[in-house]
Amino acid sequence: MIQDTIFEKSESDAWFLRNEKAIINRHANNDIIYRMICGNINKEKITSILDLGCSNGFRLNFFKSLPNIKKLVGVDLSEKAIEDGKARYGLELYKDSISDFEYNYKFDLVIVNFVFHWVSREFITKAIYNTDRYVSGGGALVIGDFYSPTPCKRFYHHLPDEKVYTYKTDYPAIFKSFGTYKKLSNLYYDTDNVNNTDRETIDKGNLCLCELLQKTLDENYVEVN
Numbered sequence: 001m002i003q004d005t006i007f008e009k010s011e012s013d014a015w016f017l018r019n020e021k022a023i024i025n026r027h028a029n030n031d032i033i034y035r036m037i038c039g040n041i042n043k044e045k046i047t048s049i050l051d052l053g054c055s056n057g058f059r060l061n062f063f064k065s066l067p068n069i070k071k072l073v074g075v076d077l078s079e080k081a082i083e084d085g086k087a088r089y090g091l092e093l094y095k096d097s098i099s100d101f102e103y104n105y106k107f108d109l110v111i112v113n114f115v116f117h118w119v120s121r122e123f124i125t126k127a128i129y130n131t132d133r134y135v136s137g138g139g140a141l142v143i144g145d146f147y148s149p150t151p152c153k154r155f156y157h158h159l160p161d162e163k164v165y166t167y168k169t170d171y172p173a174i175f176k177s178f179g180t181y182k183k184l185s186n187l188y189y190d191t192d193n194v195n196n197t198d199r200e201t202i203d204k205g206n207l208c209l210c211e212l213l214q215k216t217l218d219e220n221y222v223e224v225n
Contacts, residue, residue, distance in 0.1 A: 003120040004097060006162050012078040014158070016055060020084075023055055028062040032187065032194055032210050033113050033144055040185045040212050041109070041140055044068055050107040050134050051075070052098045053115035056085035064089075075101045099126045106136040113144040113210075117166045124167075128174060135215045141181065143172050147188065147209035154205070172211035179220050186211035 016023075028034045037046075047070045051060050054074030063069060074093040076082055082095045094101065098115055112131055119127045135141050148168040156164040175181045190196040191206045199207065 002122065003118075003164050004099070004123060006159065006164055007118055008077045008097070011159060011164075012076070013080045016078040016081040016084075019055075023058050024088075026058060030194075031059060031062065032189065033059060033111060033142055034062050036142060036185060036187065036210055036212050037109065037140070046108050047071070048105070048107045049073070049109045049111065050103075050105075051111040051113075052101065052131060052134075053112060054081075054085070054093065056081040057089050057091040057093050058085070059111065059113075060091055061089045071105070071107070073103065073105075073107075097127075099123045099130055101130060103134070105134070106139070107134050108136060108139045110135045110139070110141045112141070115145070116143070116171045117146050117168055119167070121167065132175065132178075132180075132215075137215055137217045139215050140184070141175065141213045141215065142210065143175070143213070144208065144210040145171050146191070147207050148204070170209070172209065172213060175213055180215060180217055181213040182216050182220060184212045184214050 043066050046066055047068050049060060049063055049072050051074045054060060054076050057074040060072045060074050063072060072091055074085065074091055075096050077095065077097055079095050082093045085091050085093045110131060116127065146166065146168040147170060149170060151169040153165040153167050156166055176183065187197060187210045188199040189208050190202045191208050196202060
């Protein structure tokens with residue numbers, strides 16, 4: 001069975017239920033993604049946000065108070081998370097995968113936090129394409145995930161009877177390699193202690209990278225004769 005299917009049928013809901021209390025009690029000022037965005041983007045220019053892998057939409061809820069926000073959309077594989085977020089926050093949420101989600105809109109800001117490492121390598125290029133196509137020209141993309149300078153995989157201990165892995169690499173570098181994105185800011189941190197941002201002291205199995213990118217289209221390309 002494909003890894004994405006295994007995750008959708010069992011672990012997506014199980015993950016939400018294991019972490020529900022912490023998610024509900026999280027505050028915006030303690031959220032790395034929220035701080036990264038608000039510290040580097042003019043919030044008045046953000047009118048629309050898409051969160052691919054939104055859980056119950058708790059992070060989208062942080063942005064409800066932005067002065068010019070018009071559209072907040074979230075996508076997650078967990079049906080329980082989607083149901084909770086619709087009831088709790090009244091958000092526009094959809095149960096779907098990052099690879100298959102279809103929506104006719106381009107967003108000022110797209111968030112993909114701790115999603116890419118779950119995706120079967122069979123579908124990772126589709127997931128990357130489906131992320132990029134929702135970012136408007138001049139818009140921003142923030143990626144948070146496990147980081148490794150070289151691709152590696154780790155057996156997922158929560159599903160001991162299944163052949164499921166988490167895949168670690170430099171995901172922001174993939175988008176920058178297209179020449180259509182540039183880095184605005186980034187932060188390395190420890191998944192077990194988000195206050196530890198000293199990359200040299202973090203165990204490589206816990207090392208995470210949060211990076212904010214701006215979509216520049218062809219601005220990074222040098223015109224030649």
